[in-house]
Amino acid sequence: MVICIVTFLSLYWMEKKDESSxxxxxxxxxxxxxxxxxxxxxxxxxxxxxxxxxxxxxxxxxxxxxxxxxxxxxxxxxxxxxxxxxxxxxxxxxxxxxxxxxxxxxxxxxxxxxxxxxxxxxxxxxxxATSIDSVTAKKEMITINEVKSKFSELSTPIHGAKADTYSSHLPGARRWYRNDFHEGLDWYGYSSGITISKKTPVYAMGDGKVVRVDHDYKGYTSEMQREADLAICQTIGHTPQYILDKLRGRQVWIQYENGVQARFAHLSTVSNSLQVGDEVSNKTLIGLVGNSGTSGEVKQDQSETHLHVDLLVYNHLFWKGLTQEQVKEVITTAFK
Structure with a gap:
């Protein structure tokens, strides 16, 4: 009986050791x-x-x-x-x-x-390991009504500014200098109905969470350095993602509650108190308008001062699959 118990315990601990290893x-x-x-x-x-x-x-x-x-x-x-x-x-x-x-x-x-x-x-x-997430298929293109519904919870990032519908400022407009297309919305002073400068505050547009804030931003140090990246764009026929991110300058990214995402770009500064993980609303100040990432920054002048915002739905640019008129409709409806 004792031998059986010892044998059983020996086998048990050997199995546990194997499981542990x-x-x-x-x-x-x-x-x-x-x-x-x-x-x-x-x-x-x-x-x-x-x-x-x-x-x-x-x-x-x-x-x-x-x-x-x-x-x-x-x-x-x-x-x-x-x-x-x-x-x-x-x-x-x-x-x-x-x-x-x-x-x-x-x-x-x-x-x-x-x-x-x-x-x-x-x-x-x-x-x-901790639980595995379930995956829900996300469509790359959604209908105009779906976009308008999702954007209905957003407000303008610059108080008092109207939607900028200049054709060259719309998503999908050509950007020949980098051999690609404009991906977001622009707010310039001459086309938004208000004065916009590097002192103009930018707000978070809606309820969401900060997933990126560039307190540690380091821009191009010279025109030559920026032109070298643009030369790569001309050589390969489009703007590589890592270069496009540098051209967006100082940024804040927000993930909203309904799958919408915003990349606020070209900021001159970001709010000192803003941190990754912060919950924000349309009243949250995230930074000031600027020209970071643009030719104006490396020339150290005020040119190209504007706000650029990319809007995405589950990491897909909202305007893909929409006509230019539909894009205008979405923008003017969301940012009245």
């Missing part, structure tokens, strides 16, 4: 500027996911746990299933034909339990 996976780590990164291929193999890295746009897309993720170099936001999650600016590293992501990506975005060791990271497998 199976609960932790070792992944290699590499240090860059003293920060730990994981080779993406190793991470994807372990998670049984898939990925694609676009070297031209410096953009990474991946699928893990039935969820989709998108990261663009130096943009401190992860797009998860069409919604925005704040993240660090050093989000992708591409060296020697290999892609790396910060170890923090597994912890804060993928919700894995990670223990950092001297030469590797120990990761808890998905069975013990």
């Amino acid at each position: 199976a609960t932790v996976q070792e992944l290699p780590i590499h240090y860059f500027k003293e920060e730990p990164y994981i080779p993406l291929q190793s991470m994807i193999n372990y998670l049984q996911g898939s990925f694609h890295y676009d070297k031209v746009n410096r953009q990474l897309t991946m699928r893990v746990d039935h969820n989709s993720y998108e990261l663009t170099e130096k943009i401190p936001v992860v797009v998860k299933n069409g919604e925005y999650i704040p993240f660090q600016r050093d989000n992708i590293l591409y060296q020697n034909h290999q892609v790396y992501v910060p170890i923090d990506f597994m912890e804060t975005v993928l919700n894995r339990e990670v223990t950092l060791r001297a030469d590797h990271a120990e990761v808890v497998p998905s069975a013990l």
